Amino acid sequence: MERIDILKELVEKNDSKILLVVLDGLGDIPSIDGKTPLEAAKTPNLDKLSKESALGMHIPVLPGITPGSGPGHLSIFGYNPLKYEIGRGILEALGVGLEVTENDICIRANYAKVEEKDGKLIVNDRRAGRLSTEENKKLTEKITKEIEEINGVKIFMKSGIEYRLSILLRFNEKVNEDMCDILETDPQNEGKEVISPEPLSEKAKIVSEVLKEFLLRVREIIKNEKGNYLLLRGYSTPPIIPNFSEIYKLKSLSIATYPMYKGLTKLIGMETVKVDGFSIKDEIDVLRKNYKNFDFIYLHIKKTDSYGEDGDFMNKLKVIEEFDSYLPEILSLNFDVLCITGDHSTPTIMKSHSFHPVPLLIHSPFVFKGLSERFTEKECLKGELGTIKGEDIISLLLAHSKKLKKYGA
Amino acid sequence: MERIDILKELVEKNDSKILLVVLDGLGDIPSIDGKTPLEAAKTPNLDKLSKESALGMHIPVLPGITPGSGPGHLSIFGYNPLKYEIGRGILEALGVGLEVTENDICIRANYAKVEEKDGKLIVNDRRAGRLSTEENKKLTEKITKEIEEINGVKIFMKSGIEYRLSILLRFNEKVNEDMCDILETDPQNEGKEVISPEPLSEKAKIVSEVLKEFLLRVREIIKNEKGNYLLLRGYSTPPIIPNFSEIYKLKSLSIATYPMYKGLTKLIGMETVKVDGFSIKDEIDVLRKNYKNFDFIYLHIKKTDSYGEDGDFMNKLKVIEEFDSYLPEILSLNFDVLCITGDHSTPTIMKSHSFHPVPLLIHSPFVFKGLSERFTEKECLKGELGTIKGEDIISLLLAHSKKLKKYGA
Numbered sequence: 001m002e003r004i005d006i007l008k009e010l011v012e013k014n015d016s017k018i019l020l021v022v023l024d025g026l027g028d029i030p031s032i033d034g035k036t037p038l039e040a041a042k043t044p045n046l047d048k049l050s051k052e053s054a055l056g057m058h059i060p061v062l063p064g065i066t067p068g069s070g071p072g073h074l075s076i077f078g079y080n081p082l083k084y085e086i087g088r089g090i091l092e093a094l095g096v097g098l099e100v101t102e103n104d105i106c107i108r109a110n111y112a113k114v115e116e117k118d119g120k121l122i123v124n125d126r127r128a129g130r131l132s133t134e135e136n137k138k139l140t141e142k143i144t145k146e147i148e149e150i151n152g153v154k155i156f157m158k159s160g161i162e163y164r165l166s167i168l169l170r171f172n173e174k175v176n177e178d179m180c181d182i183l184e185t186d187p188q189n190e191g192k193e194v195i196s197p198e199p200l201s202e203k204a205k206i207v208s209e210v211l212k213e214f215l216l217r218v219r220e221i222i223k224n225e226k227g228n229y230l231l232l233r234g235y236s237t238p239p240i241i242p243n244f245s246e247i248y249k250l251k252s253l254s255i256a257t258y259p260m261y262k263g264l265t266k267l268i269g270m271e272t273v274k275v276d277g278f279s280i281k282d283e284i285d286v287l288r289k290n291y292k293n294f295d296f297i298y299l300h301i302k303k304t305d306s307y308g309e310d311g312d313f314m315n316k317l318k319v320i321e322e323f324d325s326y327l328p329e330i331l332s333l334n335f336d337v338l339c340i341t342g343d344h345s346t347p348t349i350m351k352s353h354s355f356h357p358v359p360l361l362i363h364s365p366f367v368f369k370g371l372s373e374r375f376t377e378k379e380c381l382k383g384e385l386g387t388i389k390g391e392d393i394i395s396l397l398l399a400h401s402k403k404l405k406k407y408g409a
Numbered sequence: 410m411e412r413i414d415i416l417k418e419l420v421e422k423n424d425s426k427i428l429l430v431v432l433d434g435l436g437d438i439p440s441i442d443g444k445t446p447l448e449a450a451k452t453p454n455l456d457k458l459s460k461e462s463a464l465g466m467h468i469p470v471l472p473g474i475t476p477g478s479g480p481g482h483l484s485i486f487g488y489n490p491l492k493y494e495i496g497r498g499i500l501e502a503l504g505v506g507l508e509v510t511e512n513d514i515c516i517r518a519n520y521a522k523v524e525e526k527d528g529k530l531i532v533n534d535r536r537a538g539r540l541s542t543e544e545n546k547k548l549t550e551k552i553t554k555e556i557e558e559i560n561g562v563k564i565f566m567k568s569g570i571e572y573r574l575s576i577l578l579r580f581n582e583k584v585n586e587d588m589c590d591i592l593e594t595d596p597q598n599e600g601k602e603v604i605s606p607e608p609l610s611e612k613a614k615i616v617s618e619v620l621k622e623f624l625l626r627v628r629e630i631i632k633n634e635k636g637n638y639l640l641l642r643g644y645s646t647p648p649i650i651p652n653f654s655e656i657y658k659l660k661s662l663s664i665a666t667y668p669m670y671k672g673l674t675k676l677i678g679m680e681t682v683k684v685d686g687f688s689i690k691d692e693i694d695v696l697r698k699n700y701k702n703f704d705f706i707y708l709h710i711k712k713t714d715s716y717g718e719d720g721d722f723m724n725k726l727k728v729i730e731e732f733d734s735y736l737p738e739i740l741s742l743n744f745d746v747l748c749i750t751g752d753h754s755t756p757t758i759m760k761s762h763s764f765h766p767v768p769l770l771i772h773s774p775f776v777f778k779g780l781s782e783r784f785t786e787k788e789c790l791k792g793e794l795g796t797i798k799g800e801d802i803i804s805l806l807l808a809h810s811k812k813l814k815k816y817g818a
Contacts, residue, residue: 064804068817088818355808387795
């Protein structure tokens with residue numbers, strides 16, 4: 001039996017409230033003065049909380065494996081990240097802010113420059129001269145205005161970075177993977193003819209027809225633009241992931257400023273909420289207004305990762321200190337269980353996600369406590385939780401909130 | 410998805426170089442003065458390195474399971490030792506120095522003393538009076554000179570310890586397991602008739618015929634010797650193990666003085682090299698001459714295990730000190746990632762392999778470091794790696810050498 005099935009069987013609803021704070025890319029390795037940002041930061045409130053909490057490290061996927069944001073998050077939500085995968089097309093759609101449902105096929109697309117020769121469309125530039133994000137936005141809005149649906153299938157589009165965009169076909173019923181068996185249209189080399197999105201299976205025919213008509217109309221609409229055609233690839237359906245709120249019997253809210261995290265949590269069955277602004281303060285405001293109505297709240301703080309990716313030690317440290325300053329306010333809301341962790345490490349000297357274990361703190365009345373002095377990588381290594389799988393976190397949070405019955409008689 | 414499949418998908422070739430030093434049977438438990446050999450040894454260079462490295466313990470198979478050399482090594486090379494097994498026949502053949510290919514059937518054999526009675530061969534002594542290793546060698550050479558092939562199948566033989574030897578049948582094409590469905594010929598009790606190697610399946614017939622003819626000729630050749638017949642058992646084909654160098658995209662070299670380790674690493678796809686002599690110095694000489702041409706080098710040091718098996722604390726300690734003295738030279742070769750560990754523990758007071766976790770050290774630019782003072786069992790328990798599976802080691806070495814792409818978007 002899978003862990004998730006065991007939890008589903010054991011979980012009971014009660015009044016306990018859980019707050020899971022994910023500081024994206026939180027983990028780090030020593031760099032400036034031999035310290036990590038968590039070590040160098042002044043965090044009086046986290047220090048105090050650490051002494052009263054269970055600390056440890058978690059490994060989101062497997063030792064040595066660097067998780068993308070998808071697997072990192074699935075893991076901390078209790079899903080085996082090797083079993084449940086979210087395709088890149090889906091994550092990109094979520095990332096640009098498209099809402100993805102089980103009726104949707106997501107497509108990664110980009111603007112290209114083509115030329116008609118003897119009735120054929122020849123690709124001159126696969127990225128339309130690296131079209132700017134601004135030009136992309138204009139073009140995409142223009143197309144969106146003209147094409148709302150084709151053959152009863154709703155079309156949604158949203159521009160991304162530079163020449164990239166996401167397209168979503170919304171059907172009237174649940175889609176399946178076979179419907180995506182369609183040729184990608186990028187010929188991969190310039191000077192070659194655009195490939196037609198032909199179906200490779202019976203079930204894909206209906207999608208193929210929509211795409212052919214869509215491309216004809218797109219070509220008409222942007223014929224005279226710098227990016228005068230669209231290349232399509234990465235057709236994907238949403239993964240079948242058990243509903244978080246249903247499995248764990250948790251009325252769940254996701255508080256996130258970045259569309260990808262909002263989209264991902266919505267996809268797995270959490271409620272989402274609008275955050276006015278992008279600061280930690282803005283998110284705490286939303287938390288304060290909403291916490292009474294939910295059993296479980298996921299609060300995502302993005303900037304630790306962004307500064308990690310930039311290699312910006314001092315600003316990563318400042319985000320941690322800023323979070324620390326809001327901790328008293330968070331504690332005043334009296335969650336029964338508070339968990340603070342990351343979805344993966346993003347060491348500033350590596351400027352990228354990494355495979356390193358991620359600091360983890362669980363505050364509840366039922367901990368050994370007293371093993372760690374601070375919430376840092378090394379102090380977490382001394383903690384009572386040891387180094388566990390990311391997947392273990394949800395079990396522990398449910399257990400600490402007394403939502404899990406005994407297993408077996 | 411199996412770990413090995415994930416790694417295969419994520420691994421990318423780059424210029425980083427990895428050195429994996431395996432001190433066979435390294436781990437121990439306290440004995441003389443309450444210390445382990447690693448604790449009692451003077452190891453100034455390892456001490457210094459430990460402070461700059463990630464330390465931990467690894468469990469080759471499962472807690473409580475004592476690994477043989479096969480599973481111990483498969484595990485540290487990243488193979489699930491419960492899935493991939495190397496038969497005893499194969500390991501013994503490798504151990505006596507026979508090279509095993511995918512075209513070979515390996516057979517464990519021993520000299521016996523038989524007597525002809527009413528046309529039957531009756532076993533008088535199943536071990537030919539515990540024939541000496543020296544006598545074994547002479548007899549085996551005699552047979553080898555006379556029998557080179559039978560029905561187009563090449564025959565290789567090599568004497569082992571006392572009355573034991575390995576026989577290898579080399580076919581012209583890949584063999585399969587079904588060909589080994591043949592009766593073992595040892596009647597298990599003295600005074601009983603030798604069993605004929607009859608086939609139990611259609612595919613085994615060809616092998617059975619070769620063996621019958623082989624035994625007839627062997628009997629002729631050694632009729633008047635102390636060991637005057639051969640008993641056959643443990644027919645086995647080489648296991649299908651994914652090629653190490655191909656999966657991990659590593660140009661790999663194995664440096665080992667003992668045939669079994671050389672054979673095992675060759676079997677899984679590493680290059681091997683001749684070492685002139687048996688000392689650590691001889692192996693370091695080979696390392697220095699070859700390291701530039703490889704991405705991954707496995708260096709095997711046998712004597713820690715041999716002295717462990719002998720219960721010889723002081724000599725196990727001296728091998729550790731000798732290795733320590735070569736560490737500066739090893740470090741001067743500037744491998745990007747250096748790993749020092751064992752394939753299992755061989756506590757001197759147990760005089761055998763044991764189930765205890767094995768000390769593990771990884772030196773790379775991407776470690777927390779500073780958690781352990783020395784490379785000893787107890788200091789390794791304080792380390793940042795925690796107690797991990799043997800299988801995790803290769804993932805970590807690939808990760809530390811930046812050879813693994815991110816998993817998932």
